[in-house]
Amino acid sequence: MLKxxxxxxxxxxxxxxxALNLLLLGTASWLFxxxxxxxLEKREERYVQLFAKAMAYAYKTDVNDDINFVMQEIIxxxxxxxxxxxxxxxxxxxxxxxFTDIPQDFPEAKRHALVRQKxxxxxxxxxxxxxxxxEGRKGYVYYSNSFLLTQLRYFPYVELVxxxxxxxxxxxxxxxxxxxxxxxxxxxLAKETAHQLGTPLSxxxxxxxxxxxxxxxxxxxADEIEKDVKRLETIAARFSSIGSVPTxxxxxxxxxxxxxxxxxxxxxxxxxxxxxxxELPEGFQVxxxxxxxxxxxxxxxxxxxxxxxxxxxLTLRLQPIAQRRRPGETARVNDVAxxxxxxxxxxxxxxxxxxxxxxxxxxxxxxxLGLTLAKRIIEEYHEGRLFVKHSEIGKGTTFRILLRxxxxxxxxxxxxxxxxAA
Numbered sequence: 496m497l498k499x500x501x502x503x504x505x506x507x508x509x510x511x512x513x514a515l516n517l518l519l520l521g522t523a524s525w526l527f528x529x530x531x532x533x534x535l536e537k538r539e540e541r542y543v544q545l546f547a548k549a550m551a552y553a554y555k556t557d558v559n560d561d562i563n564f565v566m567q568e569i570i571x572x573x574x575x576x577x578x579x580x581x582x583x584x585x586x587x588x589x590x591x592x593x594f595t596d597i598p599q600d601f602p603e604a605k606r607h608a609l610v611r612q613k614x615x616x617x618x619x620x621x622x623x624x625x626x627x628x629x630e631g632r633k634g635y636v637y638y639s640n641s642f643l644l645t646q647l648r649y650f651p652y653v654e655l656v657x658x659x660x661x662x663x664x665x666x667x668x669x670x671x672x673x674x675x676x677x678x679x680x681x682x683x684l685a686k687e688t689a690h691q692l693g694t695p696l697s698x699x700x701x702x703x704x705x706x707x708x709x710x711x712x713x714x715x716x717a718d719e720i721e722k723d724v725k726r727l728e729t730i731a732a733r734f735s736s737i738g739s740v741p742t743x744x745x746x747x748x749x750x751x752x753x754x755x756x757x758x759x760x761x762x763x764x765x766x767x768x769x770x771x772x773x774e775l776p777e778g779f780q781v782x783x784x785x786x787x788x789x790x791x792x793x794x795x796x797x798x799x800x801x802x803x804x805x806x807x808x809l810t811l812r813l814q815p816i817a818q819r820r821r822p823g824e825t826a827r828v829n830d831v832a833x834x835x836x837x838x839x840x841x842x843x844x845x846x847x848x849x850x851x852x853x854x855x856x857x858x859x860x861x862x863x864l865g866l867t868l869a870k871r872i873i874e875e876y877h878e879g880r881l882f883v884k885h886s887e888i889g890k891g892t893t894f895r896i897l898l899r900x901x902x903x904x905x906x907x908x909x910x911x912x913x914x915x916a917a
Contacts, residue, residue, distance in 0.1 A: 803838055
């Protein structure tokens with residue numbers, strides 16, 4: 496059977512193919528245009544040489560009518576009238592010229608000065624063509640490229656820039672379509688998961704009530720089961736929220752993090768020491784969706800536990816960032832940094848850029864979506880930032896979450912708190 500081509504899994508290959516095609520197209524166009532320009536340049540040179548020969552013949556015959564006739568006919572024919580040129584006689588004086596940007600009805604003195612200025616400009620464009628006037632006398636024809644030829648010289652650059660812009664727009668369109676399709680898949684999967692969890696959760700709640708009514712069952716068992724059932728309900732609510740605009744409320748950040756860690760700590764390895772370092776003013780409020788925010792903390796913490804192999808320490812540090820103004824705002828606000836530091840194996844520099852990429856995972860059974868969704872929740876829903884602040888192989892990793900305070904009130908920042916946001 497033929498194996499289908501994974502258009503999303505082969506992004507780098509597609510980029511290389513598109514870039515090579517654009518390069519080949521640009522090179523072919525460049526070579527063709529360069530050849531065309533060379534041919535036109537030789538053609539214009541032949542026109543000027545013909546003009547020089549006609550001048551030499553006319554002067555040698557010493558017939559003024561013939562000179563006027565030849566000059567007029569040659570200038571008006573064969574596109575010579577589009578080529579800027581100057582004929583300089585044996586005294587070095589320009590006597591015949593053709594410049595489309597100098598009106599023919601200019602005053603003689605002014606026109607003469609302009610012609611000399613033009614002659615100085617075009618002297619280095621091409622070697623002058625000699626005109627043998629007889630009896631040792633010689634004149635010269637100076638000329639430059641026509642406006643059409645000059646335009647053609649720049650055409651490859653314009654075409655190359657156009658191809659680059661076209662390639663960039665195509666890349667943006669492809670990336671946008673890919674992200675939109677991935678988002679639809681994730682949203683559909685999340686909502687279907689939430690829907691499927693609904694039925695067993697209802698049944699489990701009924702079993703909890705049954706255990707409570709049975710005197711033979713220890714009530715603490717029912718309490719623990721109920722906690723896990725409520726946890727499953729929270730997870731189902733999170734999945735159901737994906738794809739919808741979440742409702743943000745002002746929450747006490749330390750209280751939210753502390754309560755969640757109290758729930759999470761008994762459910763991870765007992766060899767992992769979890770601690771919270773709170774440097775926030777009392778009652779520090781942030782705008783968050785509690786369910787989704789706890790999901791982010793859970794994802795990062797569980798990844799950290801896996802990175803430590805179930806042994807080590809996990810520290811969450813809450814600290815305010817220097818007061819600053821946001822664009823378009825008059826009141827100053829505080830940002831808060833949540834640093835989650837583990838003592839795990841760390842992340843190599845080569846993999847730092849892949850950490851938040853969909854599908855990237857170091858786990859054998861991992862889907863590689865946890866950190867991707869966490870970053871999306873923080874940056875798209877909470878208008879914050881999530882990134883790897885620091886990582887060192889064999890020593891551990893620090894993830895940083897940046898959020899904004901829910902009030903514009905200015906609070907004092909403790910001196911011991913670092914003032915840099917990243």
